[in-house]
Amino acid sequence: MAQNIIELRDLKKTYCIGETEVNALRGVSYAIEEGDFLAIMGPSGSGKSTLMNILGCLDRPSSGEYILDGEEVSRLDKNRLAGIRNQKIGFVFQSYNLLSRTTALENVELPLLYSSVNGKDMTERALAALASVGLTDRSHHKTNQLSGGEQQRVAIARALLNDPTLILADEPTGNLDSRTSSDIMNIFKTLNEDKKITMVMVTHEPDIAAWARKRIYLLDGLIVREERD
Numbered sequence: 001m002a003q004n005i006i007e008l009r010d011l012k013k014t015y016c017i018g019e020t021e022v023n024a025l026r027g028v029s030y031a032i033e034e035g036d037f038l039a040i041m042g043p044s045g046s047g048k049s050t051l052m053n054i055l056g057c058l059d060r061p062s063s064g065e066y067i068l069d070g071e072e073v074s075r076l077d078k079n080r081l082a083g084i085r086n087q088k089i090g091f092v093f094q095s096y097n098l099l100s101r102t103t104a105l106e107n108v109e110l111p112l113l114y115s116s117v118n119g120k121d122m123t124e125r126a127l128a129a130l131a132s133v134g135l136t137d138r139s140h141h142k143t144n145q146l147s148g149g150e151q152q153r154v155a156i157a158r159a160l161l162n163d164p165t166l167i168l169a170d171e172p173t174g175n176l177d178s179r180t181s182s183d184i185m186n187i188f189k190t191l192n193e194d195k196k197i198t199m200v201m202v203t204h205e206p207d208i209a210a211w212a213r214k215r216i217y218l219l220d221g222l223i224v225r226e227e228r229d
């Protein structure tokens with residue numbers, strides 16, 4: 001049986017803005033197995049991004065437990081969380097989050113810039129990652145000269161540089177047409193099946209969610225339904 005890479009136990013997140021409290025997550029319990037391909041769905045404001053931020057160690061829950069790869073991480077300080085993030089997690093965002101006027105290659109090298117990896121190895125790894133998303137011939141193009149789909153592939157290549165066990169993608173196809181979205185999903189599928197990377201993505205679109213093997217639906221900060229293929 002597959003191991004759980006992620007276990008969430010009664011996870012809650014409350015945002016306080018002045019006197020107002022927003023209960024963005026109200027008790028989420030769920031296990032994600034190593035090698036899963038999970039889609040998180042639900043209406044706007046249901047807590048999807050809040051959950052992704054916690055899964056990505058970008059934020060901490062207000063209460064509950066988050067066990068990532070066997071380690072309880074929900075109470076770790078910011079530095080420890082950053083360390084875990086760098087070691088285990090790759091991120092892909094709707095808006096690509098690339099530096100413009102900087103080449104695809106330089107963008108992909110970015111995660112290793114402050115590591116001990118030397119320049120030559122860094123470039124080799126970045127080129128290999130670009131090749132794995134089919135962008136070898138765009139390596140030296142500036143990102144603002146690339147199409148949306150190409151930019152998202154650069155972002156995926158960048159997410160691969162630290163050999164993540166887990167990729168988190170928040171609306172990765174939100175700015176792309178359906179044909180380009182399928183290209184991106186094909187890349188995710190390959191990473192999941194061939195490299196055994198666990199994939200968790202947020203999407204509004206049922207035809208994108210259909211690429212995942214499991215789907216959970218959030219409503220008002222709770223998981224209200226799960227589907228498995």
Ligand SMILES: Nc1ncnc2c1ncn2[C@@H]1O[C@H](COP(=O)(O)OP(=O)(O)OP(=O)(O)O)[C@@H](O)[C@H]1O
Nearest residue numbers: 015016017022024043044045046047048049050051
């Ligand atoms: N940093 C924050 N400070 C205060 N409230 C927040 C913050 N982030 C999110 N919220 C609130 O928490 C709730 C859940 O927001 P979240 O961004 O997780 O929703 P979502 O499901 O990702 O929505 P969308 O589909 O629109 O991206 C919302 O009511 C939102 O207003």
Ligand SMILES: [Mg+2]
Nearest residue numbers: 048049050170
């Ligand atoms: Mg969101």
